[in-house]
Amino acid sequence: MNKTWLIISREYITRVRKKSFLLMTVLGPLFFALIMVLPIILTQWSGGEQTILVVDESDLLGALPDTTGIYFQLDKSGKTMETLKADLYAANSRYDALLYMPPTSSEQPRGIMLYSKEQLGITTRMYIEQVIADRMEQINLENRNLSYEDLLSIRPKIFIQDKVLSENTQEQDANILAATGLAYVMGFLTYIALLIYGSMVMRGVMEEKTSRIVEVMISTVKPFQLMVGKIIGIGAVGLTQFFIWGVLLVGVQLALPLVLGDQLTAMQDQAAMSGGGNAETAELARTMEGIANMPLGRILWVFLVFFLGGYFLYASLFAAVGSLVSDEESEVQMYSFPLTMLILVSIFIATAVIQQPGTRLAFWASIIPLSSPIVMPALIPFGVPGWQLALSIAMLILGFLGSSWIAGKIYRTGILMYGKKIRWRELWRWVMYKN
Amino acid sequence: MQFQSVSKRFGELQALDQVSFAIPRGAMFGLLGPNGAGKTTLIRIMTNIIGADSGSILYEGKALDSYGFGFIGYMPEEKGMYKKMKVGELLLYLARLKGLSKADAKDRIHYWFQRLDMDGWWSKKIQELSKGMQQKVQFIATVIHEPSLLILDEPFSGLDPVNAEVLKKEIFHLHSKGITIVFSTHRMEQVEEICEEIVLINKGKVLLNGAVADLKNNHKKNIYYLKTDEPGSLPPSPLFSVLTANDNHYQLHLEGDATVNQLLQSLLNHQVPVREFSEVLPSLNEIFIQLVKGATHE
DSSP, rough: OOHHHHHHHHHHHHHTTSSHHHHHHHHHHHHHHHHHHHHHHHHHEEEEEEEEEEEESSSSOOOOOBBEEEEEEEEEEOOOHHHHHHHHHSOOOSSSSSOOOOOOOOOOOOOOOESSSSSOOHHHHHHHHHHHHHHHHHHHHTTOOOOHHHHHHHHHHOOOOEEEEETOOEEEEEEHHHHHHHHOOOOOOOOHHHHHHHHHHHHHHHHHHHHTTHHHHHHTSSSHHHHHHHHHHHHHOOOOHHHHHHHHHHHHHHHHHHHHHHHHHHHHHHHHOOOOOOHHHHHHHHOOOOOOOHHHHHHHHHHHHHHHHHHHHHHHEEEEEEHOSSHHHHHHHHHHHHHHHHHHHHHHHHHHHHTTTHHHHHHHHHSSSTTTHHHHHHHHHGOOOHHHHHHHHHHHHHHHHHHHHHHHHHHHHHHOOOOOOHHHHHOOOHHHHOO | OOEEEEEEEEEEEEEEOOOEEETTTTOOOEOOOTTTSHHHHHHHHHHSSSSSSSEEEEEEEEEEGOOOOOOEEEESSOOOOTTTTTTTHHHHHHHHHHHHHHHHHHHHHHHHHHHHOOOTTTTGGGGGGGGHHHHHHHHHHHHTTTOOOOESSSSTTTHHHHHHHHHHHHHHHHTTOEEEEEEEEEOOOHHHOSSSEEEEEEHHHHHHEEEEEEHHTTTTOEEEEESSSOOOOOOOOOTEEEEEEEETTEEEEEEEOOOOHEEEEEHHHTOOOOOOOOOOOOHHHHHHHHHHHHHOOO
């Protein structure tokens, strides 16, 4: 036990001390945040400032509301369309685009044209369409002597309150949207973690094998100790990383309102101002509330249990794979392919299951230990009966005991084999081989 | 340490076939054989890396398994270490795996650093070291826990003469302290000068076993070396035949039941000016080749 402990601490300390660990831990979340925020920033910046000259022969538009980056200017020069188009093409033109509204009705607006020097972005186009549609709607309402409130009551927004009946017929608030969002996060987090830490174990085993230190090690400790020590050490690295991310997340959530307080309220106001925004904000608020109302403690421990279980299962298999590889990169791909495939299939099943949580596929995928580490965390926000959870955990424990038993057998022989292609049949013999 | 009909099979290949021999305590013992003879397999069984299919190994009369790993120091042929670790940390780690306390391990590492001229190596990374330097580190890792049995697989391969000499000196030093040392090599002439006893295996079987001097005596072929004062032809005689003649150097083969004295007498009778006369003992290499040839002829 003492030796295993030494191995664990070496595996852990050498990795945590690396600069790449610090970089991953700090830059990882930043990178993810960037990926989320980047599209928004890009659409905001790519457009730059656009001024659009509006020629309104229908006299319906009036002054259109500007927004950030898009400004409207009503043409009062009385020039013909041809001259205006020519002006637009001139190098010194003040305008980026020309919006033409022919004499038409507000009920069936036809023949609206948008001329531009360069292709306009999709957001700009959508905004212009939205603005015109809003104005037509307003005019049509006025013509019928109706108010905006009348319209809302004609076309009410539907919100379904989900309730889940538990065994003692007690109602429980549920929120499909919140559950779905959380389910995706959980599923993908386990998926990425299994892949990253699994292949870290594989690389570690390969390093020992190709550098040939393994022979020295095996003459000092049992192969199984070496394998388990490595797996636990790297697992601890993963947990450390999660823990730091958790702390960072909470820190950011606490710090964000302090730093960005004004901007945030401004953004919320803006969202509320734009037409129909109220319903969306309300939906968003409900989702956030839904997440907050979920049994987060339960979700967290389920995540940890399944991450660890799945990690032990897959890491031991990855260790076995690492022990088979001699040197070449192509061999790594070949041997690890079945494992990456299993993990990939699991995340596919998880995304399917998130759409339809109550299916038989969902049930079996959450019981079978090869897919349950990814499927179960994705399923848990929707609520899983206690017995199913217990069965799944029991199966997972059996699964990783079995996989580490098999992996230990393969590993023990594999790490001492060099320069030989290994067939499946041979692997089977190693597994069956008695001590 | 005693090997009793140890066998090991890898699929089609019979790596070891009923191997039996003994390594006396405190010996300088040579484990010889050409590449692929089963040396490494034998060592791996000795060091508990793999198990034998059948047969048993006794150490001081008891089964090897009952001793754990602690008393053996093993330096494999392929020297390998964690390349990114620092020398000191790596040695500390390996020493503690062998059961030393942290303080003890540090003391001994520094002792060996001093002994092998390695002051200031603690914080060097393994990957920054040359091959010879890495080998020194590996040697320390092998002996740090003061094993009573040292197994060295091709210890001198890849070492320059200076470092090889240093290593040899250390090995003799350990030997003088009563440590049993097992050399494994396919270079037989290397062993001849170092080892007292050997076992020679080929294709998984023991070909030869015993003290080097005895083996040579047992395999001598009645060949004698003769040096005369000046070149000239030797008188023909039924007592001997001339194998090679090179200026004034000759190799003679003693025929039938003739004795050395009879031969010398005959030479002197013919007025051959003898300057040197000695028995030619076969080298281990020759014995090996002779045995392998004999085995294939049968």
